[in-house]
Amino acid sequence: MDPMHSMEELVAKLNQYNYHYYTLDAPLVSDKEYDALYDQLVSLEQESGIVLPDSPTQRVGGEILKGFTPHRHLAPLWSLDKAQNIEQLRSWNARAVKLVNDYNSKNPDSLLPQLQYALELKFDGLTLNLTYTDGRLTQASTRGNGTVGEGILEQVKTIKSVPLTIPFHEGTIEVQGEGIMNLSVLAKYNETAAEPLKNARNAAAGALRNLNPKVTAERRLNAFFYNVGYAENITFTSHKEMMDFLRENRFKVNPYLTYFDNFDDVMEHLAEIEQTRSELDFLIDGAVIKITDMRIREIMGYTDKFPRWAVAYKFEAEETTTVLQSVTWNVGRTGKVTPLARVEAVELAGVTVQNCTLNNVGDIERKNLKFALGSRVFIRRSNDVIPEILGKVTEENDGEEIIYPETCPACGFPLEQRGAHLFCNNKLGCKPQIVARITHFASRNAMDIETFSDKTAIQLHDELNVREPADLFTLQFDDLIKLERFGEKKANNLLDSIEKCKTRDLASFLYALGIPNTGKATTRMLAEHFRDLHKVMSASVEELVALPDVGDIVAESIVSFFADPFTQAGIEKMLALGVEAKAPEAPKPVSTDSYFNGKTVVLTGTLHQMTRDEATSRLEALGATVTGSVSKKTDIVVAGEKAGSKLAKAQQLGIETIEDEDEFIRLLNQQA
Structure with a gap:
């Protein structure tokens, strides 16, 4: 076969696989199969000296650039007006409603439709503006001042979710999106990086504005697209039509894109996004509400800076800076000694933060924090977990040194460093280890000893010489009744609960x-x-x-x-002493005549007639496999109330969804 023809076939095939892997999150082949075809293409390119413009080999990053070339956007890249609270959002909507009503009263022959809204995530990355001419990516740039940006084509080519060619071949279009670094990719990168990256936003922006495209490629960036800013030979009547166009042309559109007829429903889903944002694998700093009808957008127009038909709602910040004041060292149940940072009090994500995690001594070294006491640092808080220090604001060693302990801060035993962690090996004589082991043993998900707490464990350690979980089963009523705050009832309750726990599985x-x-x-x-x-x-x-x-x-x-x-x-x-540790019951025979038999099911949202665990057990008993994430391998998504991105992704991939809980119950009870 002609080498050029072979290369064209390989490029088409590999780009198809890339699209399914990086854009749809639905791989068609294994990594091994992909690598074999990729290596074959590399060999043909080396032999022929020819590289096709859309070859995936062009994504590894080329030579270092001398500088950025200015790019004048074909249409302005607007900023978004921001609402700081719900009242400001409602005021924005009231103005939009009034404008439409005023227009309709003056133009009865060309009435505007009722307002409909699109709700999107507001990504925290770097804005990208991509230019395609006759189906080929010809330029990529930053937002810049909205009129002129910096050309970063070679850097953007390294992002595998950005298509190098698209099916639309009729002239020129400009597409806007956001370049991001997934949080899981950032964590993986920092495991081996000589200089760890402080946060995902700076990592993405720094990579895209780096003159060495190889650096960009190493960071394995991603991109989501949400707008066609300029287009020849095509127009759209609605936002949904535009987003469908982007998907059809192989752009990665975030699945959390929802449409509403009622503004109150928008408010409700805003609250859901804010509550679940910590579950996302990328940073967002808010959400964007857009009016969907293009004719209404045209009539509403723009201010000097913003479109009147869109507004951004900013969430509480999850990242900020503060001063690292001190570091203390705590001992856990495995003997691991971990640092805890005390920082200057700062408001973050709605709470006052004073303590932050530092994980281990390896973490301190990697984040250049060894000489950071008294220095300003980046911190991040997600959900309700203790905030984490991401790194120093400056690169200089301008603070005081964090001194690593050589002996256990609790018992004085010499510490051993294993990998990135310090350990106290004094299992029998280190009080925090003993108390934590006993408290964990008695916890609800473990042996479930009722009324037991860390205070109880401390008291038993200090006054009755309890040194390991086995000692709990030797406790006597006469011993307990002598303890402070232990009356007859409390002593008997504890002994009864310890006796009951012997039969745990x-x-x-x-x-x-x-x-x-x-x-x-x-x-x-x-x-x-x-x-x-x-x-x-x-x-x-x-x-x-x-x-x-x-x-x-x-x-x-x-x-x-x-x-x-x-x-x-x-x-x-x-x-x-009587602990049984009983084997689990023999698995019940799986029903093979159920609607769910042999299918992979994902549960999302809130169910009202049963718990998530109960639904999982019922499905597994019917021969289903229940997983936590939606992919091409998913057969059914069961969506309860307030189902979010998993439902949206299922709809995007054409996966069967069950959104009526009564119907779900009926199918659970139905035998084929």
Whole structure:
């Protein structure tokens, strides 16, 4: 076959695979198959000396550029007016309603339709303006001042979700979007980076405005698109029509794009986005509301800076800067000693922040924080978790040194550094470890000893010499009744609860032991697979790695944990004192005549007639596989009230959705 023809076929095939992988999140082939075709294309290009303009080999980044070339946008890139609160949003809407009503009263022969709204995420990255001429990407630029930006074509070509060619070949169009770095990609990058990146927004902006495209390529950026700013030979009647055009031309459109007829519904979904923003794998700093009808947009027009038909609603900031004041060191139940930073009090995401996590000494080194005491630092808070320090604002070592402890801050035992972490190995004599192990053992998801708390664990440690979970089963009424705040009733209740917990199942017992690097899902899987405590204890690394979702690190953790004589002795003592660690019930036969048998199902939103766990159990009993994310492999998405991005993505991919809970219940109860 002619080499040119072979290259054209390979380029078309690889670009198709790229589109499904990076834009649709629905891979068609394995990485191994893709790599084999890619290598074949590289060989042909080297042999022939020819590289096709849309070849995926052009995404790795070319030579260092001498500077940025100015690019004058074909149509202005407008800023958005901002609403700081719900009242300002309602005022914006009231003005829009009045304008439409005034127009209709004066123009009865050409009435404007009722207002409809599109609600989109407001990405926190760098605005991109892409120019396509006759279907080929010919320029890419930053927003700049809205009229002229900087040409960054070579950098943008490295973003694999940006199409190099599109099906629309009729003249020139300009498409706007946002260049971002996914948070998971940032975390992975920082694991090995010589200079960790402080946050995803700066990482994306810095990569796209870097004169070396190879640096851009290394950061594996992503992009979402939301507007056609200029177009020859095509017009749109609505925002939805425009977004459909973008999808049809292989641009990545974020699935969280919803349309509403009622402005109150927009307000309700705004609140949902704000509540769930921490679940996203990219930064947003708000949401954008747009009026969908293009004729209304034209009549509403623009101010000097903003379109009147759109408004941005800013959320509480999740990132800010403050001063790092001090660092203290805390001991956990595994003996790990972790740093806790005290910062100058600052308002962030609606709360006053004074403490931040630093993870470990390796984290301090990677983030250039070793000499940061008294310096200004970036901090980030997501959801309700303790905020994290991302790095110093300046690169200089202009602060005081953070001193790493050499002995345990609780018991004085010499510390050992393993990897990036410091450990106290004094399991039998370090109070914070002992108290944390006992409290975890008694917690609800573990042995569920009612009324037990960390205060109880401290009291038992200090006054009754309780040093390990097994000691709980030796407690006597006469011992407890002597303790402060322990009356007869409280003593009996605790002893009764300890007695009841002896019959907890194997999965709960394994979780209660606190095996490092394992959670509830892993311990349940171990219990269901081995169905015997001693078989779990004697399992080899090879046996464990063969199980679903168990990698080398988790397998090594499990084997090392049960190889410890201290652990073995504690377990045998508990068994001798009546702890059963019962094997789970034999799995019930799966129904094969159900609507859900053999299908992969995703649950999203709020169900009112059963809990999410109950729905999962019912589906699994009917032969379904329940997963947490929507992909091309998903067969059905069950959407409860306030279902968000998962439902939107399912609709985008054409996946079957069940949005009526009564219908879902009917199908659960129905036998084929």
